[in-house]
Amino acid sequence: MTDQQPGHGNCLLEVRGLTKVFGELRANDGIDLEIKSNEIHALLGENGAGKSTLVKMLFGSLEPTSGQIFWKDKPVRITSPGQARALGIGMVFQHFSLFEALTVAENIALSMDQDVSIEGIAEQAAVLSREYGLPLDPHAHVADLSVGERQRIEIVRTLLQNPELIILDEPTSVLTPQEADRLFETLAKIRAEGRSVLYISHRLEEVQRICDRATVLRHGKLTGACDPRLETPASLATMMVGSEVKSVSNAGGAITDEILIETRNLSAPARTPFAVSLKEVNLKVRRGEIIGIAGVAGNGQSELFDVLSGEETVPDPDDVRICGTGVGRMGISARRLLGAGFVPEERHGHAAVSDMTLSQNMVLARHHSDADVFLTGGPLKIIRYDAVKKASERIVREMDVRMSGEDPVASSLSGGNLQKFIVGRELDRQPSVLIVNQPTWGVDAGAASRIRQALIDLAESGSAVVVISQDLDEIFEVATSIAVLNEGALSEAEPASMMTLERIGLLMGGIHGEDTKVEAQHAH
Amino acid sequence: MTLAEAILLTITTAATPLLLAAIGELVVERSGVLNLGVEGMIVIGAVVAFAAAQLTGSAYLGALFGMAAGCLFSLLFAFLTLTLVANQVATGLALTILGLGLSGMIGESFVGQRGVQLDEIAIPFLSSIPLIGNLLFNQDLIFYVSIFSVFGVSWFLFKTRLGLQLRAIGDSHGSAHALGISVIKTRYLAVMFGGACAGLAGAQLSLVYTPQWVENMSAGRGWIALALVVFASWRPLRVLAGAYLFGAVTIGQLHAQALGFGIPSQFLSALPYLATIIVLVIISRNRRLTLMNTPASLGQSFVPDR
Secondary structure (H helix, E strand, O other), X not given: OOOOOOOOOOEEEEEEEEEEEEOOEEEEEEEEEEEEOOOEEEEEEOOOOOHXXXXXXXXXXXXXXXXXXXXXXXXXXXXXXXXXXXXXXEEEOOOXXXXXXXXXXXXXXXXXXXXXXXXXHHXXXXXXXXXXXXXXXXXXEHHHOOHHHHHHHHHHHHHHOOOOEEEEEOHHHHOOHHHHHHHHHHHHHHHHOOOEEEEEOOOHHHHHHHOOEEEEEEOOEEEEEEOHHHOOHHHHHHHHHOOOOOOXXXXXXXXXXXXXXXXXXXXXXXXXXXXXXXXXXXEEEEOOOEEEEEOOOOOOHHHHHHHHHOOOOOOOHHHEEEOOEEOOOOOHHHXXXXXXXXXXXXXXXXXXXXXXXXXXXXXXXXXXXXXXXXEOOOOOOXXXXXXXXXXXXXXXXXXXXXXXXXXXXXXHOOHHHHHHHHHHHHHOOOOOEEEEEOOOOXXXXXXXXXXXXXXXXXXXXXXXXXXXXXXXXXXXHHOOEEEEEEOOEEXXXXXXXXXXXXXXHHHHOOOOOHHHHHHHHHHO | OOHHHHHXXXXXXXXXXXXXXXXXXXXXXXXXXXXXXXXXXXXXXXXXXXXXXXHHOOHHHHHHHHHHHHHHHHHHHHHHHHHOOOOHHHHHHHHHHHHHHHHHHHHHHHOOOOOOOOOEEEOOOHHHOOOHHHHHHEEEHHHHHHXXXXXXXXXXXXXXXHHHHHHHHHHOHHHHHHOOOOHHHHHHHHXXXXXXXXXXXXXXXXXXXXXXXXXXXXXOHHHHHHHHHHXXXXXXXXXXXXXXXXXXXXXXHHHHHHHOOOOOHHHHHHHHHHHHHHHHHHHHHOHHHHHHHOOOOOOOOOOOOO
């Protein structure tokens, strides 16, 4: 590559004409990118735009088909993550590369190149996590931690390597506003220390707030490089998706008095030493209502979802009521038969079987509730693949799921497209009750607004919806009422129009004593 | 030697091959590979150890050759499943069948020969402790190795960096690869260690337990060892306890038969498997226990995506 001269100036990392071809798909097509030292550089793009492919090549987990990478003006071939780390590149993955059976400290030790004792690492990690405001117990097992806590491990372990360039893939999607603010302080600190950050995000306002420059990708090609602070969110979004993003409209359907989901003083003990117990949760969702449940990761969100969906049952049937029936002791399928639909948090391994095709995944979720459509009668219950195919094609069309091939395996779809399919799978049944946990986690702006609009449309058509989310923008966008989950206790739901960010922040911090209760009554 | 001492001594002799084979398989499974060929590797180790001891006249050389044979045999499994990405279950079963057949062929001319027995090594002072001295410190080398291997493997898995990497690979080979850990190389080494352990277990059978060669002399011990790893929920110290428990059951079954107890011997033979099923049920009931204890990528083939 002697004919290609690196650019002048203080470039930390420069990429020229980087291309990656998978079969017939050009995932990256001649990408140019410059990251100067001392800057926070944004990488923007929709799902499947090629951002992940690009950073994987920068981090050495994928080999470029052609093109050249320069590190500090010298051409380099990055062939392994170890080599990337040795150069001074650290990476926080979107799909965490954590080991569930190991402790936090052991996970961190694995990514350290020098041999340090586990105890030493635990100590360092504890110090660093305090310093950057990312609280972590080094001896906890990852299996017991929430998504948000797992991300902290990723960030702390990258920081421990003392890198010159840190790549962050969708870092704030699981953080509260306060946590995100702290992260931005961390990033500012990192920049002040003379390091650079490559910041991948779908959140345009965030990029505008903290990034010095931005590079935008679409369909594997470069569509723009700009200073995000000189752009508007709409102009950035246009570069990303090629057309104006459809904003979510919340006309507000008629809310009737009919209660479709109800819990009465629902308590559930913690199942593991690290899980959260639910404390007298009172929840009422009426027809046409969307309740947004906000809260910091690990405050009982997954426990609440499990109890509502029937993954965990409770002894008293009337503790949980769906459409007027006490379902406390019923399983998931029985609750589905009553007209409920569920979308759990983890896409892979929980909402979908990664190695199975989309249509197979649909049968897995709905074989019981829609048996008459998808299965033949008689004792054998043979799957009617023609009906299954028709239904999954309908979902793909309705939700605009982009994929390669006719019926690909779930793992081949990007996160946002798989999520659209999973949500669409439930919506296709027109459920009268829908409970979703983190519906747009790690999903790009286009897909997220599509999913949110679908939730709103469902409520308007006369269903009750519960949205558990750590994304406050999302909650404000879709919810008619908002409640906050803190250490397993749920605050009283208040109309979204009365809620402010500050008030939610306070409730998240657990300040809902007598004063706030009085306040809430005044608000009504 | 009292009767109790004699019985305890037979238990240690019966437990040692189970312990060795299981501790080897534990390392293999911790790395995420399921090698069902333990039975085959044991029997190959037994016949090669016996033959080498007969030909050289040295039981120690015999044991060494047994180990090497088990290791070499496991290399075949490693090549098929790790390099050629064949299905691990099918390949492991094939390895067992191949081992049983091949050992019969190799050992044909040795059937009925009187073998060389591995000497006992009395450890000075310790062996003269009353009661346990003779039992624990006047044993053959393979016994000492088997006990040492438990603590060695435990230390390796939980205290060393390589052990941590091996556990990480067993938990999620994709993530381990993303971190730059060499999945295939580590698994090769683990499988070979498992093979060497199984080979040594076989050598114990034909050089200590019954110093002669009989066809199929592994007699299902490979399967017990496999069950033992699950029984012990992939923990070395529990393997030690389990091996001695299963060893005691084996011996108890013989004595029960001799004394004419009412318990059918088939029931006692089935006991290790029954115990394993119970442990599996307990682990599987709790998602957290499963995540903590089971190597999550066990039995899955790994193909790096580049």
